Amino acid sequence: MKIAVCNQKGGSGKTTAAMLLAYALGTAGRSVGLIDRDPQQTACRWLETAPGDGVEMARPGISYDFVIIDTPGYVRDPGFVQAIREADKVLLVCSTSPVDVWSTQAAADFVRSKRPDLRPLILFSRFVGHTGFGKSSEAFAKALGLRALKHAIPERQCIQRASLHGYSALPLLERSNLANLAIEVITAKP
Numbered sequence: 001m002k003i004a005v006c007n008q009k010g011g012s013g014k015t016t017a018a019m020l021l022a023y024a025l026g027t028a029g030r031s032v033g034l035i036d037r038d039p040q041q042t043a044c045r046w047l048e049t050a051p052g053d054g055v056e057m058a059r060p061g062i063s064y065d066f067v068i069i070d071t072p073g074y075v076r077d078p079g080f081v082q083a084i085r086e087a088d089k090v091l092l093v094c095s096t097s098p099v100d101v102w103s104t105q106a107a108a109d110f111v112r113s114k115r116p117d118l119r120p121l122i123l124f125s126r127f128v129g130h131t132g133f134g135k136s137s138e139a140f141a142k143a144l145g146l147r148a149l150k151h152a153i154p155e156r157q158c159i160q161r162a163s164l165h166g167y168s169a170l171p172l173l174e175r176s177n178l179a180n181l182a183i184e185v186i187t188a189k190p
């Protein structure tokens, strides 16, 4: 299964979400190939810095249980369009703010224009659950016709540091939440 991790907003947490999802699946014993379609190559760099945990850069001719595709933050970038075309599932990573949900709605429309067979899923990132909007973000997205995952990636310093110290350095609670997120992602209807 190929999962594209996208949105048109820079800095929304796409690469972080792509890497955490890849590691969560890899540490669960699944084979995971990573494709970095962003010219910034942050996902590549992250994997070079914190290698292992069942994830490798996808090699041609090798079949993986899951391929995770990181993308540039601009919908008309050829890397973004290519990722949408090749994906079986599209995640739109959205930080927990009403304005970011609005812009994600436009990205979802773009994805559907290219792939009418797919319903993109919103993945809330940098999630702060105790704020008023945190509590209502899923309902807010639904009211705009967007489908949001129940699990989110919380705003945490340890998640930032995972790019240096690796997935296994994350506290058990974070890894457990990410494992549940990964299950929700792979079982959600496309």
Ligand SMILES: Nc1ncnc2c1ncn2[C@@H]1O[C@H](COP(=O)(O)OP(=O)(O)OP(=O)(O)O)[C@@H](O)[C@H]1O
Pocket: 009, 010, 011, 012, 013, 014, 015, 016, 017, 038, 040, 042, 071, 072, 073, 125, 126, 127, 153, 154, 155, 156, 157, 159, 160
């Ligand atoms: N859940 C989180 N908790 C804390 N910091 C986070 C979290 N997710 C992302 N960040 C931080 O936010 C910044 C942007 O994250 P990231 O690089 O994943 O975004 P991006 O959408 O891939 O950006 P770009 O559009 O430049 O590719 C980074 O400094 C990252 O460490």
Ligand SMILES: [Mg+2]
Pocket: 014, 015, 016, 038, 042, 070, 071
């Ligand atoms: Mg990125």
